Amino acid sequence: MNPETAQVTHDFPSLFRVYDNGQIARYQEHDFVPPSLDPKTGVESRDVVISPENNVSARIYLPKTAGGGGKLPLIIYIHGGAFSIQSAFSSLYHYYINELASESGSIVVSIEYRLAPEHPIPACYDDSYAAIKWVDSHAGAGQGPDPWLNECADFERVYVAGDSAGATISHNMVIRGGFGFKFSGLILIHPFFGIGEPNKLWDFICPDTIGPQDLRLNPTAHLDHLSKLGCERVLVCVAGKDSLRERGWNYYQKLKNTDWEGVVEFFETHGEDHVFHLFDRECENSISLMKRIVSFIKG
Template structure:
C-alpha cells in the first residue's frame, strides 16, 4: 500500500493515530534531552537518575521512584518536559530520584508499560540489600526506609499498580498520585484500543476502586492524591481518595486540589504560583 494514500483508521488526539497500512504516528512530539540518552548496560532498565546538589557526607536521602505520564502512549523519562520537572523535585525535596522509562502503546505489547515499570523497580530494589546494586548513586545515597513512588496521569496509574502488586524487598513509605488517570467512569477509547484484551473500564488496573478489598491491601503507609479542578479526571481522583479513606487500609491518605487548573498544568509552567504550591505540597508529604 502506498503510504501517501494510507487512511486513518483510529485517531486519538493529541496522542496518536493509526493508519490502515499499520503505521502509527504520534500526534504530539516529545522533545528529548540528548545528554540523557547515554548507553546503559543491557541488564539495566532505562532510567534517568537525579541527585540534589547538596548531599551530606555519608548521609542517606529519601528515594523517589518517578513514573512519567502521557496516556501510556507519549512522553519519556528523557524528555525535556520531565527532565526540568524532576530536577525541581529532586532539588526541592532533597531526594534522589529514579525516573523510569517504559515502552509505549500501541507500538509495543499490551501492558508493556506495567511490565517495564515493575522490572525497573525490581532493579532499584537490587540496591536495597547491603548497597550492592549496580548504580553507585543509589548505593551511596538512597535510604530504603524512605522510598516513595510518584507519577502523574498514566504514570500515577502505573504507580498505584506497582504498590498494589508489591513483591519488593523494601516497603513503600508513600504513594504520590498527581492527576491520576483512572478513567472517567465511561468506556475509555484509548484504554480500550491499547488494552483490548482487558475488561475495559471495569478493569482493576484502570479502575482500582471497583474492588475495595483489594484496594485496602495497598502496600504503603501514606498516600497523597493531587487533582486539578478543571481536569475531567478530577472526579476519579477524588473517588479514589474517598474510597481508600473508608476501607480497612491502615494508612493515611491526603488530598490536595489545585482549583482552576487543567490536567498536568504544572509540567508546562514550573514557576507559576499554582505549580509552586503543588510542588511544595508534594515536598511536605515526602518530608513527613
C-alpha cells in the first residue's frame, strides 16, 4: 500500500492517529533529556536498564542530601500521558522529578514503560510492575544491582506516585502488591479513572477490556477492590478545572467508605486544569501542590 494514500482508521486528537497501513503517528513526539547533575537543585540522575527485552528502564534521582548520615525516603514515580505519549526521559518529567527529589529529600525512581497503541494494555502495567520488582530486589539485605538504592534508600518509607494515567497505574501497583516492602503511601495527581462511561481510547488500547467497569481503569467499580489497597496513606490531588476532577473526588469518597484501615487525604487546586504543574512549575499553585506532596511524604 502506498503510504501517501493511507487512510486514517482511528484518530485520538492530541494523542495519535492510526492508518490502514498500520502506521501510527503521534501528534507530538516527546523530547529527550539525558541524565545529569542538575545545577539548580544539586540532584544527580542516571539511567538503568531493567528489562532489555521489553525496553523497560528507569531514571534514578539522588538528592544532594544523600550521604548525610541517614537513609532517605524512596519515591517510585510513574509518568502520565494517556498510556500512549510522554516519557520518563522527557524534559517535562525530568525537570519536575529533579524538583520533587530535591524538595522532598528523596531518592526517586522514575519508570520508563512501553506505550500504547504499539504495546496494548496491560504492557504499561506489567512494565511498571517489573520495574518495582527490580526496586524490591534492593530491599532487605541491600544486595540489588544499583548502589544508590542499596546505600541510600529507606525501604520502610516507600511511596508510589503518578499523574494522570500514571496515577491509574500507581493505584494498580499498590493493589497488586507482592513486594518485599509495604508502601507507606500512594500519591495520585490528577488521576485518570475513566470518564464513567464507554471510553473509545481505552477500548482501543486495551483489547481485553470489559468496559467502564474494568478495575484497571476504574478502581471504584467495586468497593471490595478498594479495600485491598496495600498502603497506609493515600493523597488524592485534583485540579478544579480538570474534567477528571469528579473522578478523583469519587475515588476519595468511596475509599473513605470501605473497610480499608488507612488514611486518605484530599487536595484541590482551584482554577487550574489537568497536570498544569508540569507545564508551569514556577507558578504559585504549582509550588503549593509541590509543598502538599512533600508534606505528605515527610509525614
